[in-house]
Amino acid sequence: MAEEHNIIKILLVEDNPDDIDITKRALKEAKVINKLWIVRDGQEALDFLKHEGDYKDLSSSPKPGLILLDINLPKLNGIDVLGAIKKDSNLKRIPVVMLTVSKRDEDIIKSYDNGCNSFIQKPVNFENFVEVVKEVSLYWGLLNIFSPNGQEE
Amino acid sequence: MERGDPNLLDTYKVEIESLKQLLEAQEQAVFEQAALLEEKMNELKNRMQDLEGSRRAMKNIAEDLTESKEILEYQKKILEDVNKELDDFTYIVSHDLKEPLRSIDAYSKFIIDDYKDKLSEEGRHYLERVRANTERMKKLIEDLLEISRLKKRGSTIEEVETEELITEVKMRLEYAIKQKGVEIIIKDKLPKIFCDRVRLTEVFLNLISNAIKFNDKQKPVIEIGYDDQGDLHKFYIKDNGIGIKEEYFEKIFEIFQRLGKREDVEGTGAGLTIVKKIIQIHKGNIWVESKPGEGSVFYFTIPKDRSMILGKKLIGEILLERKLVTEDDIKKALEEQQRMGRINKGEQDGRGT
Numbered sequence: 001m002a003e004e005h006n007i008i009k010i011l012l013v014e015d016n017p018d019d020i021d022i023t024k025r026a027l028k029e030a031k032v033i034n035k036l037w038i039v040r041d042g043q044e045a046l047d048f049l050k051h052e053g054d055y056k057d058l059s060s061s062p063k064p065g066l067i068l069l070d071i072n073l074p075k076l077n078g079i080d081v082l083g084a085i086k087k088d089s090n091l092k093r094i095p096v097v098m099l100t101v102s103k104r105d106e107d108i109i110k111s112y113d114n115g116c117n118s119f120i121q122k123p124v125n126f127e128n129f130v131e132v133v134k135e136v137s138l139y140w141g142l143l144n145i146f147s148p149n150g151q152e153e
Numbered sequence: 154m155e156r157g158d159p160n161l162l163d164t165y166k167v168e169i170e171s172l173k174q175l176l177e178a179q180e181q182a183v184f185e186q187a188a189l190l191e192e193k194m195n196e197l198k199n200r201m202q203d204l205e206g207s208r209r210a211m212k213n214i215a216e217d218l219t220e221s222k223e224i225l226e227y228q229k230k231i232l233e234d235v236n237k238e239l240d241d242f243t244y245i246v247s248h249d250l251k252e253p254l255r256s257i258d259a260y261s262k263f264i265i266d267d268y269k270d271k272l273s274e275e276g277r278h279y280l281e282r283v284r285a286n287t288e289r290m291k292k293l294i295e296d297l298l299e300i301s302r303l304k305k306r307g308s309t310i311e312e313v314e315t316e317e318l319i320t321e322v323k324m325r326l327e328y329a330i331k332q333k334g335v336e337i338i339i340k341d342k343l344p345k346i347f348c349d350r351v352r353l354t355e356v357f358l359n360l361i362s363n364a365i366k367f368n369d370k371q372k373p374v375i376e377i378g379y380d381d382q383g384d385l386h387k388f389y390i391k392d393n394g395i396g397i398k399e400e401y402f403e404k405i406f407e408i409f410q411r412l413g414k415r416e417d418v419e420g421t422g423a424g425l426t427i428v429k430k431i432i433q434i435h436k437g438n439i440w441v442e443s444k445p446g447e448g449s450v451f452y453f454t455i456p457k458d459r460s461m462i463l464g465k466k467l468i469g470e471i472l473l474e475r476k477l478v479t480e481d482d483i484k485k486a487l488e489e490q491q492r493m494g495r496i497n498k499g500e501q502d503g504r505g506t
Contacts, residue, residue: 018256025263101251103298104244124251124291126259 008034008141011064013045013081015073019122022129023068030134032141037064042076045069046084049091064094066140069116071100071107079110086115093147095140236304243301247294254294258287293409296423300408303430308349310462315343315388318350319377322357329365333373337361340378346386347459352431359424360390360451367449368394384461385437385454396445405441428453435462 010027014020020038027034039045047053048061055061067085071078078098085091095117100107103121111119120136123129261283265272272280316339323330323337330337346353364375376391397405404410408426432439435455443449456462 016252018259019252022255022259025259101255102248104248105302122255124255124258124287126255126262129255129259 006033006142008032008137009062009065010034010036010137010141011045011048011067012036012038013042013067013069013073013078014038015040015070019070022126023133026126026130026133027137029130030137032134032137034137034141037061041074042078042081044075045073045081046076049085049094050088063091066137067094067096068099068136069096071098071102071111079107079114082111082116083114095144095146097136097140099136240301240304243297247298247301250294251291254287254291258284261287293423296409296427300423300427300430303352303427303434308352308434308463310347310349310459312345313348313350313353314345315379318354318357319343321354322361325358326362326365329362333365333368335365335368335373335375338374338376340376341380343377343379343388344381344386346455347457347462348435348455349431352434353455356428356431356453357390359428363424364390364392364394364449368392370394382454384458385456387452387454389450389452391448391450393448396447396449397441397443398445399443402441402443406439436464 012020012023014023024036027036037048039048044054045067048055049063051058051061069078069082073081076084078100082096082098085094085096092115096115097118097120098107098111098116099120099122101122108119117140118136120132123132261280265277265280319337319339329335361375361377365373370393374393376389378389378391380387380389401410406425406429409422410425429439432453432455437453437455439451439453441449441451
């Protein structure tokens, strides 16, 4: 039913299995048509995006249209991943939404300084989280107009 | 012959006698003067000894003061460190507590939705209670966070019309005010004050919403008043609500203290703790007076001086401004301090060789 360009390709960078469950379910309940890839730490995220390590096969790691990035991650934390993405000329135009339970001033400032497109606190209440996921995906996936070569693969 | 004139001889004799007396008198005077001089000298010596004594006493006091100042500064530093550690701890703990809470809430919801048919009415109710409690715990954690954040974040002190803050608060509480038919009276002309606008709005919001919340009267009346106290602004918020027993006058400002039963009143009981912290950040004070059944009056003060709120002004500057001391006094005190510093140093050097 949905056309190919209406499917939002999302890369979720999240180490907590509960959060993965919850985000998947929230996407489902928000009725967002999506393709979801999940990576479990900061290094894996960069491997995925740069087609390195386990992700040398391009078909296993397509360029996402939206990155949902947690901050507290093993190996490389979310802010470092964000910095690396925004410094990479091939990746810097992919919208990155920091999705975290933290609302530390320090995290917020560092995220914006490193070029995040949005900073959102994960609500505790599940229904509220569904709302957040819905709005974020629709805004970044459908409503927002990207830089012309930003979405090209 | 004239030479043998006995009269002339007598005249000389008299003259010599009077000269002798004069001489004696002068001698006596010199003698007295010398005695006086010696007395004065002694007096001077005593005064010099006194002065030396005072100087030593001053030196001792100065040394004591320096020492107390050092101790105080050290204690202040320890306190600040402990406070910071506590704030950081609260901050980290609250974040770590929130994560499992999200999971509890989400999985409860999944069970409610996915096992709708299998759940009895009771089972569903239990799960709803789990969710209600995660919501409550979330609020508690958020209040903890808010309190720890208050100190971490700096303040923006600007000049604000108090009246504007009240208008903002009335707007935010519009629903409760209409629903309970609350009358809000602004008793005095409210001044322009230096404060952190957002936070002071929070203070009025908390106090006024409490005044509405803890009110069982048919016609709740809230009075907002002001008193100019020289260096301080003093505000009060008076209600005709349920009042507070004297034994709770201090306790209500402690975190998570609620005097009512949990079911009776919404909220976590952190509001007044936040209010007190905000007032403290402004270098002011807050307290309550109340009679159970008749109502409560919350008073708070805030310094008028911007630099005093920011804690940037030294006591000397304030004394100078209020003309309690002159520039000269300060200059002299500083010179004396330096001189004493030199003397101390000299004495120590002397002892060393």
